[in-house]
Amino acid sequence: MSWKGMEMELERDVWPYVLPFPVDVKKRRLVWKILQSKVGMGILARLNVEKPTYQKELIKRLPYSNKSIIEYLKLMVSAKIVEQGMEKAKIRERNVWVKWYKPTKLGRWLILFLKSPREISEETLKETVEELFQIYSANIVEFCQKYDLDIEYFHQVLDEKFLEEWKRETPEIKPEVAVFGSASLDLYGSIERLPKPDETAYIEISDVYPGGMGANVAVALSRLGVPVAFITKIGADHAGRLLLENFRRNKVNLSNLKIERGKTSLQTLILFDSEGKRRIMVLGRPNTAISITSPEEIDWKLLKYSKIVYIGETFVEVASTIADFAKNLGKIVIYRPGVPYLKLGIERIKEVIEHTEIFILNEIGWAELKKNSKEKISSIADLQRHGPQTIILTKGMLGCEIWDGEKHKIYPVPKKLIKKFKIVDATGAGDSFSAAFIKKLLEGGSFEEAVRFAQVAACITCSRFGASPAFPTLEEIVENLS
Template identity: 45%
Template sequence: MEAFPLDVERIWPYVLPFPLEVDKRRAIWRVLMSRVGLDIIRNLKIDEKTYQKELISTLPFSNKSIIRLLKRMVDAGLLKEGLEFVDVDGRKVRVKWYVPTPLGRWLILFVRHPDEVPQSLAKSAVKELFQLYIPSVAEACRQLGLSLEDLSTSLNESLLREMIRESPKHKPRVVVYGCLALDIYGVLEEFPRLGEGVYVKSVRQMQGGMGANVAVALARLGVPVAFIARIGSDTAAAVALRNLIENGVDVSNVVVSDADTPKTLILMDREGRRKLLIVATESCALSPDRPEEASLAPLEECSLVYLGEVFVEVAEVIARTAKKLGKKLVYRPGGPYMRLGLERLRPVLENVDIFVMNELGWQALRNHTKEELTQPAQLLDYGPECIIITLGDRGCKVYQEGSEQEFPVPEELKRRFGLVDATAAGDSFTAGLIKGLLEGLSLEKAIKIGQVASSITCSRMGSSTSLPTLEEVEHAMNELGISLA
């Protein structure tokens, strides 16, 4: 559903929900058109009793005018009134008080400037607004034949765009192109057999997606980073996007669409084994059908580009632009893109500096390439200066012109950080590698940072929630005597 165009940049954040009854609406208009009524509203306490005698002693109007307007506000459903006894010079005296109804509280917000209302009260009032409006809006949709789903999507899109607009922006050292997803963790005793149902003991939701994880990992390692992706307009997108923003990732170039956010169901049994089910559609990725969504402007400011799970046609444009601007490019597209074969990836690889994949990715690339691939070193002929094959807890292999090196994970690192969950280990390793390269370290030393970061990640449950901070990585290296000298 397209947003209705307004010829103003910003509008008043509070609107007035008028009651359906004609006499009450007229009463509210009379209050708003009266100077006495407006001054009463400005002096009402939004969250507690306001006594009639306080208003009479404060406002420069006659008692009769104030009492008449207060009665009108009670009749209109803006105020509730009551009596209580108080001690005055040893005598019990009845005094009248007023408390705003939900509609009355909203009227106070409507009249006052937002800065004059405490945030906690404004929050509760906003919730009350939805409680007041949703039943009426739903009824209007039914009468007019509008889809509630379309209305919900439109609301989510607006909220996500507002999150992006309000998010912090900075000059990035790294620009990440990739995918944002919602990871759903389920822990169970053992995996079900075919046709069998089992209970999941616990469920957690968190931001996922390889590219998004790398962006968060870099931010936690102290690297200014911008994330560029196409996201959905559902609540899953809001949960995931919020985590990037809270970690200081610049998301100002993220594009909101009407697609569903990709979701990854991660099932773990009591022995720590994982099974992953990915629910995703092509409509929630940077696509050649929408080339303008893959913003290239941030490339001019950064030092390095990380290119993740992006359509090959889009990746080719990004890689070519990065090369032209003299930016180092790390390409890590993930398994599904490896299955396209080397023939499809070749236009991207021509402009890649470092090509990263895991063992399964290498096997997928071999199996789906027409020509025979026997060694990862063959990929150097297609453009990359360096090929890195990650091997899980065995470390990684690095192929460069004329050399092949293996970098095992140090045993002391394995002992210090046991394996709990390997999700996001590759994301953490790649972020640590990039951090080291940005600091001017050699590839070997940058790999050490990646291995420490990855080991910490593996010792924790979760994807983006398991990514370590720079302080944690430095502490682990100092504790274990891992030197970068």
């Protein structure tokens, strides 16, 4: 039977602590005797976790005979639940010796079992949970070595449960935009030059930022005050934790985010050479969680709530189903697949773009689409014949061009924006542009208004390092719009 098959789903109201018991049989029997007794349980409930408890206080507070209380305190000492001691105290002008009891590690665990977490100080709770984790980690290592089990499984389970809990605590806001795409952890590094064949080069990783085209669009939209849901997959790993934390911080609806145990989250290496030129490499593995892989994984009600459905780097077979469903609901479908998908040629993406209202691509992607299509695609009109009547071609700091039906207009980036916002890192500029463009469309703005708004957002993003941390707020764009 597989480990996955052996897993048991526990109710959410089970006690939040795992309780270890002594290996020694005699001590274990003593513990059970104490736990089965009203006197023993009464004493445990009255013991202070953080400081000694005096015998006379227990006798005074508990509704049992002195003999019974003292008998069970002795049993607790024998079972190593408490340690005892004596100290001098001044009572009625007399110095007397008083007996005290203090919980051992086992005692603290038993007391925590009986108390609500709210009754325990944060410091004690943290210390006790850390002790428990240390013990169980050591036991799991021993268990894996003894029975030849993969310890990576336990790492993945811990990551998965942690991520699922974070996801569960994220508010499920009703979205105006549903975003499909990938999430990636961006590793920023520097290199003097690319190595020659068989040469070793040192890459220094200087910064790590949450990224991924679809994820960036979702975060940028939320930062502009747009309720947004992001539909994707991430791995149950360290990178997944960083990505999920970023979504939580930016209030993105994660109800349809899939966390996959046994898979790694996508990572991207962004290298800057000595001249400041940027090279981007996606680090994939056979088990990388890239995006949604089946229509069955989609919560379709999120699309019903939304006014706009944005499809980014999503597997073509799934993207075509999403676009078809959204179009039939009367939603605005925006498709921006990125260069790797455009390299597949028009034949592979035509079932997506035939349901697309707005198709966004950059100059590199446009060149790759023309080069890799078996069908002759030489003009935007050729592209429009496949469905999308509005096509936006972004050209970096040169601006963009928009074809809307037979209308064609060029929008250069205003010189004042170029002068004010010097390019530091262009990563995420297209994502920021797309999000701001969508924001303006939701407000009923024209294409021209949406482009001007989006250009400000992209310029601000380029003036800062990282993608997600660089996205502007609505106030920043409005301030620089004039």
